[in-house]
Amino acid sequence: MAKPQTNPEQDQDLLTPDSSFYGSDTEKARLEELADSYDPGIYWTETHPRVLSVLQWRARRAAHEEDGVKDEDGDDVLADATDVAVKVELEVPMGADVMGGESVSLSRAAGPWVYVLSPGVASEEGDVARLVRSGTKVLRRFTEQKVELEREHDASGAKTKIGLARKLTPLRLGAEREILGRAREAGVVRGKWMVFLGEDEVDEAWGSVVRETLDGRLGVAAKVGTQGKERLLAVYTRDFGDVDDVRRVVGRLVEMGLVDRKGKPVYYKCDAYTYLEILGGNSYGIKASMFSSRDVLERKV
Structure with a gap:
C-alpha cells in the first residue's frame, strides 16, 4: 500500500513547537540531574545580595538612618526609589579601567546588570508575585491540555501532526491572551527592546542610552549586561500595549544608530514573559x- 503523501516542511514546522513537553528519556534524565544538583544556597549568598532591588533597599535604608526620618509609628520611611537608583547605578562607570587592574570590577560591584531610571519613574512595577501566581496557573493548565491532546493524538495512530496543531493553536493563543490580561490586572505592563552589542561597543552605547533616558527622550528605564563578549542592552517602555510609544522608542534607537532600520531586526519582549520565564524555544510554543x-517601524502592528 502506498504511503500517504506529506509535506516535509509543513510537518517540520509542526514538530518544532509541538514536540513532547517532557522530551526524550535522555533529556528527562539530564533535567532530573540538574534539579538534583541545584544548590539554592548559591543564589542567596552570591546573587541575591547584588540584585537591584536589594541594593536600592540598602541604599534607602542607609540614607534614612542617617537622616533619622520616621513615620507616625516611629518606623523608618523609605524614599522613592528613583533618585537612589540613578545615583547607585551611575556612580559605577562603564570604562575599561573599572574592569581591570586593582579597581573593583563592575560585575562584582553591581552584579550582572547596571540600570538607569528616567526621572520620576518608580523602580518597581505592579504586583509581580500576583502575576507569577496567576500566569503560572495559566501555563500549567495549557500544559495539561497539551499533554492530553498529544496523548490522544499518539493513540489515534495519525500519520501527521496537522490535526494536533489545529487543536493546539487556539489553546495556545488563548493562553497568550490570558497571560497578557493577567499582567495588566497585576500592573506588570512594561516591556523592553533588546539590543545585543559587542564588548567593544557597549560602553559608548550605554553612555548614550543613559543620557537619553535621564533626559526623558528614550524609555522609562534601561539596563545593560556587565559580563560576556556579547552584552544585552534593554530599553524599557511604560506599557507593552502602547504601540505608539513602543514605536517611538525604537525609532529613537534607530536615530541613535543602535538599531538598523533595514538590517537585522531587534525584538521587543514584555516583562510578564520574562517573569514567567517564557524564553525562545519554550515547551509551550x-x-x-x-x-x-521591522514590523513596528513598517507599521505592520
Missing part, C-alpha cells in the same frame, strides 16, 4: 517576543 523592530 509561545513566541517569546511580541514585536520585531
